Amino acid sequence: MEEMDVPQRIDDHEKRIGQLEKNYGEVITKISDMEKMQLQTQNTLLTEFSSTKTMLSDQNAINQKLLEQMYGIKTLKITTRKDIYLGLLGGTGIVGVLSLVISQWENIIKLFGGN
Incomplete structure (x- = not known):
């Protein structure tokens, strides 16, 4: 490798720091986007779980009524x-x-x- 003089080294160092800062900013943006998506997914799951739980409770009530009406079985x-x-x-x-x-x-x- 040929030796670089001090001004070239400083310029090269500044370029690498600038590239690292740019890459770091992109990484932070991607992480932020991932966190937002995780929160959206979590909210969707909680909403769907709640509606599924409600539907299952309603179905159980209907099944109990059906058993009582058809067979006289009370649960x-x-x-x-x-x-x-x-x-x-x-x-x-x-x-x-x-x-x-x-x-x-x-x-x-x-x-x-x-x-």
Whole structure:
């Protein structure tokens, strides 16, 4: 390489700095554009998710009505432990009554004058 004198080196250095500044400005612009697009995409997704969630809720309500009308099946929403306990205790029906009678058989006999 041939040696450059000081003014040529300074000019070359200034050119490279100018090119770097130009490239940096383009990179910043592209990054800014990408951030805008990401925000737009995020907003679109949130909007679509919300509308999809609403449509699914409406469809579930329609399905529940259809089940009730066609088959007489009522769907229950269990949300608390109380609902679970009531379902278990209330759902025993005849089996629950029979188990109560069997467990209390001695008291029932005594009530009706038995041994």
